[in-house]
Amino acid sequence: MQRRLKARRYPDPYISPIQGVRGPCALCRQYSQLTENHVPPEGVGNHDRWIARSYMTTVAASSEMYFGRHFPGGVRFRTLCRDCNSALGGSEDKALIDFYERVRRLLASPLKLPELVRVPAKPNLIIRGLLAHIASANDNGIPVPFDSEARRIFFKEQSLRMLSWNLFYWLYSGEQMFLMRSAFLANWRPAVELSEIYILKHFPLAFMFSRRPAFYGVPNMCKFVQQNDEAETDLPIFLNLRESHPVWPAVAERNQLIFLAGASYGVVARPD
Numbered sequence: 001m002q003r004r005l006k007a008r009r010y011p012d013p014y015i016s017p018i019q020g021v022r023g024p025c026a027l028c029r030q031y032s033q034l035t036e037n038h039v040p041p042e043g044v045g046n047h048d049r050w051i052a053r054s055y056m057t058t059v060a061a062s063s064e065m066y067f068g069r070h071f072p073g074g075v076r077f078r079t080l081c082r083d084c085n086s087a088l089g090g091s092e093d094k095a096l097i098d099f100y101e102r103v104r105r106l107l108a109s110p111l112k113l114p115e116l117v118r119v120p121a122k123p124n125l126i127i128r129g130l131l132a133h134i135a136s137a138n139d140n141g142i143p144v145p146f147d148s149e150a151r152r153i154f155f156k157e158q159s160l161r162m163l164s165w166n167l168f169y170w171l172y173s174g175e176q177m178f179l180m181r182s183a184f185l186a187n188w189r190p191a192v193e194l195s196e197i198y199i200l201k202h203f204p205l206a207f208m209f210s211r212r213p214a215f216y217g218v219p220n221m222c223k224f225v226q227q228n229d230e231a232e233t234d235l236p237i238f239l240n241l242r243e244s245h246p247v248w249p250a251v252a253e254r255n256q257l258i259f260l261a262g263a264s265y266g267v268v269a270r271p272d
């Protein structure tokens with residue numbers, strides 16, 4: 001007699017949420033009652049229901065074996081105290097939401113646009129906000145030096161001009177959301193180069209922090225840092241440089257590999 005094996009499914013081990021509501025805040029480090037922080041902010045379209053898998057199970061495991069992690073009401077992590085959450089939700093989030101809004105309007109325009117357009121935005125606030133969001137986007141994770149630097153920048157203990165990271169951004173037309181922390185991109189040709197990367201992708205924009213000086217010719221927002229945080233400047237957007245791959249550039253391709261380390265963390269979410 002043949003017994004039918006029933007497939008058993010497991011929670012995705014790499015992105016299981018931590019239970020409990022008290023802990024050290026990801027930004028101020030005070031032990032406190034933690035609140036949920038949307039990453040990216042709700043205002044860019046991170047609301048409604050999402051179902052997520054870890055980067056590891058997305059690229060390397062059978063999806064029949066794992067449950068996704070449900071995020072009703074947006075992808076969010078319970079990692080911030082109330083004060084830090086509302087501070088981040090102020091001018092930093094507003095600057096990022098405005099930038100998204102302007103890029104969305106541009107893409108919806110019926111006019112034929114040139115390949116390079118310029119969009120007014122507040123780069124200081126966008127960079128600071130993205131650093132803080134990515135530093136807090138991990139509820140079971142291991143703190144890394146990126147997080148300490150993000151905190152110093154967030155609390156203005158370090159000048160943005162002294163930031164050791166570059167922030168590359170480009171157009172992303174995929175429907176999945178992707179968040180990755182502390183992965184390592186290896187390229188060779190002419191020489192082997194290993195660089196740590198942090199990625200946040202949500203239609204219509206993708207962002208990547210890296211210490212590389214350049215990345216496929218896409219703009220580096222850190223080159224546009226202003227004297228004054230509220231200052232607006234024109235940020236270039238290359239309409240011809242866009243992609244829709246859910247996890248690019250965290251992929252193996254010609255001359256490129258991706259390495260994960262103990263602190264690496266990746267979430268791939270799709271509308272549920």
Ligand SMILES: [Zn+2]
Nearest residue numbers: 025028081084
């Ligand atoms: Zn805090």
